[in-house]
Amino acid sequence: MSAYVIAIDGGGTSCRAALADRHGRVVGRGKRGSANIFTTSDAIGKNIVAAAGEALKDAGLDVARLSEIPAFLGLAGINVGERQQELAKALPFADTRFVHDGLIALQGALGDEDGVMAILGTGSVYVSRSNGALRNVGGWGFAIGDQASGAVIGRTLLQQTLLAHDGIREHTPLSRAVMARFDDDPEAMVEFAQQSARPADYGALAPLIFEHDGKGDLIARDILLDAVRDITMALDTVVFKGCDRLCLLGGLAQEYARRLAPRHRAILKEPQGDALSGAVQLALRAFAHEMAGEERR
Amino acid sequence: MSAYVIAIDGGGTSCRAALADRHGRVVGRGKRGSANIFTTSDAIGKNIVAAAGEALKDAGLDVARLSEIPAFLGLAGINVGERQQELAKALPFADTRFVHDGLIALQGALGDEDGVMAILGTGSVYVSRSNGALRNVGGWGFAIGDQASGAVIGRTLLQQTLLAHDGIREHTPLSRAVMARFDDDPEAMVEFAQQSARPADYGALAPLIFEHDGKGDLIARDILLDAVRDITMALDTVVFKGCDRLCLLGGLAQEYARRLAPRHRAILKEPQGDALSGAVQLALRAFAHEMAGEERR
CATH class of the missing domain: 3.30.420.40 (ATPase, nucleotide binding domain)
Structure with missing residues (x-):
């Protein structure tokens, strides 16, 4: 159960993170280097965690709370299957979902059109x-x-x-x-x-x-x-x-x-919007259950 | 001073070695995997040494004598400068000369034409x-x-x-x-x-x-x-x-x-001949002094 979701837009040149509340309002942002799946898993993981941590700090939250918050990631190169599991294990989030960065960009650009x-x-x-x-x-x-x-x-x-x-x-x-x-x-x-x-x-x-x-x-x-x-x-x-x-x-x-x-x-x-805004939309849907749970608490 | 030279043809798919006497007669041959300069220096060095060692064995000589014999190497990718020095240090030969594999191939194909x-x-x-x-x-x-x-x-x-x-x-x-x-x-x-x-x-x-x-x-x-x-x-x-x-x-x-x-x-x-035969020709010229010394002994 979490009052927040983390959304990640990980492209070939930079990795951007947003912390959003249950209404989709972005309350913190962070940015680091490339999160392309074909750079080494270590480097990807570090950049993702650093960008997400920065978003928490930006919102005035303790970085240790990363482990309580589910994350929805759009990553370049995620087509290639096996590395997803490696990466998911390396990340500290409460729950981790991956899609190709194309999908978060599509959602950001077209909404539901x-x-x-x-x-x-x-x-x-x-x-x-x-x-x-x-x-x-x-x-x-x-x-x-x-x-x-x-x-x-x-x-x-x-x-x-x-x-x-x-x-x-x-x-x-x-x-x-x-x-x-x-x-x-x-x-x-x-x-x-x-x-x-x-x-x-x-x-x-x-x-x-x-x-x-x-x-x-x-x-x-x-x-x-x-x-x-x-x-x-x-x-x-x-x-x-x-x-x-x-x-x-x-x-x-x-x-x-x-x-x-x-x-x-x-x-x-x-x-309509950028890829990170698309990731926020998809994160809210993916983790609707967790967020609703939080609402009921 | 040496009675022999080692000639190496190191291409992208294989590394071939010949041991030749002072008359250019090939008395032993060896073959190993790629010696392309862009594979790691370690792997190149190992393949070169293994192929050369095999050529000595083929001629009935002790492999330890590698360090007494000068080597002339034609290697793919040798255009790229710095790695030559790294590689030269890693090799056990009495003397080591490098050229691009194009040059030994040219000599083999055209002789002096x-x-x-x-x-x-x-x-x-x-x-x-x-x-x-x-x-x-x-x-x-x-x-x-x-x-x-x-x-x-x-x-x-x-x-x-x-x-x-x-x-x-x-x-x-x-x-x-x-x-x-x-x-x-x-x-x-x-x-x-x-x-x-x-x-x-x-x-x-x-x-x-x-x-x-x-x-x-x-x-x-x-x-x-x-x-x-x-x-x-x-x-x-x-x-x-x-x-x-x-x-x-x-x-x-x-x-x-x-x-x-x-x-x-x-x-x-x-x-006229293959790249390895060109490397033998160039090795005899490059180490003429050492070979002549041997003759005088």
Whole structure:
């Protein structure tokens, strides 16, 4: 029984927590680094607990009460099953439920309406809701998925820059800017990619691509034409007949929105709220019983 | 001073060693797993020492004599500087010299002739020699290089298979065969890719692509058209004016040779020898002084 729920939005670049009361009012907030399931379980757990603890402190509650409060988590990469159990064991909450971060984002963006939502940030994922039925596409992570995401286009930028360094394609202002970031040393770039780069590190290169695309850079153009093709193919898979509501979320949403095909741009809507607000809505439903119990006490 | 040299060919899938006498005659051979510089230094070192030790045993010599014999190593990924020093310290040889595996392959394929050599195996790299001057292109490794390599096309195959699973593109016999390898479980595929897959594991999927391309599979076709475009662009960068000798090496050499542009197919030649024979040639030159000393003794 608890008077509160914890809601977590764990994406590729940050982990945000909200403490909400039984009316869905957010009474405390916290924020930490990435809670992507593919960073190590230890790091995820630490970031989640730290963000949740911060939300309790923000509300003037003792952090030790984490163990009395149920938590509802939307996490990037949660598609991949086994790690959920590992993680649930590592977390201190009274009860722990996981969903893919796409679902909390959908709830935040559309409320209970039908429509389509795409997250285009460090990763990429698409979710549709049609007559209440959900369909999930993408969200498979950086290694073999997440087309058009910041991490994937950042990696492509390094690939294209190495090709320019080798003389296989022409250098452009963008590829020269990337070389400069690595002191014009391709070995430093490869060392970064092979040894230390996480998706968010590649994703940090994405703004540079959009910036240079605006100036007609040919490497930026090629990368973004491919990325928009990938987004268009994914949207054509999830946008159902009669769908009149498409919300784009994530750090690259605005840049990609301007580049969408006309049929997709025509149904673009502002999201109702963010993913964390969606997690709060879902937390209240998931733990309605516990909250009602509290009410009766 | 030593009567012998050790030559090592360390590629992405295996590490081969030869013990040669002062006349370049190979008197012992050994073979172990990958010596790619991007596997951990510990594993590389162990594989190199084990392969070299096997070559000594094969020649009827005591393995303890490793420390009396100089070694010449051609290693995949050796472009990347700092790790060479780490590795050199970890190895027991009397003297240790490293070059990129492209250079020993070039020497093996072309002897002292001018020409171009491409290794198309787990990784990909191109080397040209024109009037004795060397030029190296590619060979930057799996993370942001190695276009058209077995590892890269294997990874692309998993990406395309996930797109088919999501309904973003049509399934083909090839993508269904890949799904079957993972018990039709996309999460198992993602877990493989994110957690355990090394370049050689992705590369193990490459033969499946060529096999299905022969049957007109559309996913195989698209992957190989892109790969051949990448090879063609790289070859056009390194094939110099008047070049009449192009050797392809590596596990995918034969399959790609049939698919090359006519201008490149026209100058294809059989390699004179393999990379290990090139390493023996270069070892004799590098350690000529030590060997001559031995002769004088």
